[in-house]
Amino acid sequence: MSSTTRISPEKLARLIGTPACPVLIDVRTDEDFALDERLIPGSRRRSYAAIETWRDELVGKRAIVICQQGRKLSEGTAALLRYHGVPAESLDGGYEAWVTASLPLVRVLRLPAADPNGPTIWVTRARPKIDRIACPWLIRRFIDPDAAFLFVAPAEVGAVAERFGATPFDIEDVFWSHRGELCTFDVMIEEFGLTSAPLTRLATIVRGADTARPDLAPEAPGLLAASLGLSRMYSDDLAQLEAGMTLYDAFYRWCRDATGETHNWPNRKLGA
Structure with missing residues (x-):
């Protein structure tokens, strides 16, 4: 039983x-x-x-x-x-x-230091589009569900990280950033040890949308369009992030469970 x-x-x-x-x-x-x-x-x-x-x-x-x-x-x-x-x-x-x-399994070596009584804190540039929404989604779903994200003026990311004990990401010259052809989302999956078929598939879509490579995946232009649409819908970055969580939840579930499913709309002509 x-x-x-x-x-x-x-x-x-x-x-x-x-x-x-x-x-x-x-x-x-x-x-x-x-x-x-x-x-x-x-x-x-x-x-x-x-x-x-x-x-x-x-x-x-x-x-x-x-x-x-x-x-x-x-x-x-x-x-x-x-x-x-x-x-x-x-x-x-x-x-x-x-x-x-x-x-x-997640490599603890790569986890940022956290206040025992609080979440990990991350900081990046304001007005996110793709990578800066995809990475928070990955962190909240697979690393720290309570993670806090600070969106600040680009010139202040480093100083805010130092003063507030935050981990900077998706800016130049930091650990969590683009490497060669890989975007920050790719780097996080690899460094945290989260490589899996669904996340690898999603990473390809994110990379295609984030680096102007729509040839990498047929879904990349769709993610780009949805991401740019969200950025126009929300003037508040945190509100955009919350909406983006649902977007990436949907893409992840498609990558995990639905890539073989098609939409079988009847194509019979009327009167046939």
């Missing part, structure tokens, strides 16, 4: 990258984490022993708890969360089962 308090790695993998993904809590011990310093995409590390200090951040949300083998630490933490009113499950087989299934 299937458990109502556990979720399989395969089922969780289908949720990651979508707006329906629960909050992922990694409660591995420091000793277990030191053996493999990677994270399931979108997960955040928390101490099972200090649950009272972070459980309130899950109010109104659903949680998946991850430990090394999916046994006592995740089972107990999930049970305590349920006791406090948070719908919670443990990952069946834990981190080891995820690794065995060859599912994506």
Whole structure:
């Protein structure tokens, strides 16, 4: 009989990258984490022993708890969360089962430093079009669901990054930027270790739209048109980002689930 308090790695993998993904809590011990310093995409590390200090951040949300083998630490933490009113499950087989299934993992080495009580903070140029919407989408869906994005005058990106502890992206002479023919979205996928068939396909579309290479993918001109349309619809960059999240959710789901589907509009002539 299937458990109502556990979720399989395969089922969780289908949720990651979508707006329906629960909050992922990694409660591995420091000793277990030191053996493999990677994270399931979108997960955040928390101490099972200090649950009272972070459980309130899950109010109104659903949680998946991850430990090394999916046994006592995740089972107990999930049970305590349920006791406090948070719908919670443990990952069946834990981190080891995820690794065995060859599912994506994020390299912690590349994660920016974060305030333990807050999100990662990123900064880039104001008035985003393509890369500066695609990258925040990737970060929120696969790295840090609570990530904050600052859009500022181009000349001030570096100074704002330094003064406010933010990570600059998609500007010249920083780590998270274009490299050769690759755009920043490509670089993030590679550096974070998120390479997968759907994200690789989406990256090609983004690169085509962002670097004036519509030949790279038939969908690139459509993404460019939608992105420029959004930039005209919204004068507020954060409002544009929220709208863009839905746009990239749709493109990602097409890349993952619908590339083989066609629109079969009846072409019979009237009276035939």
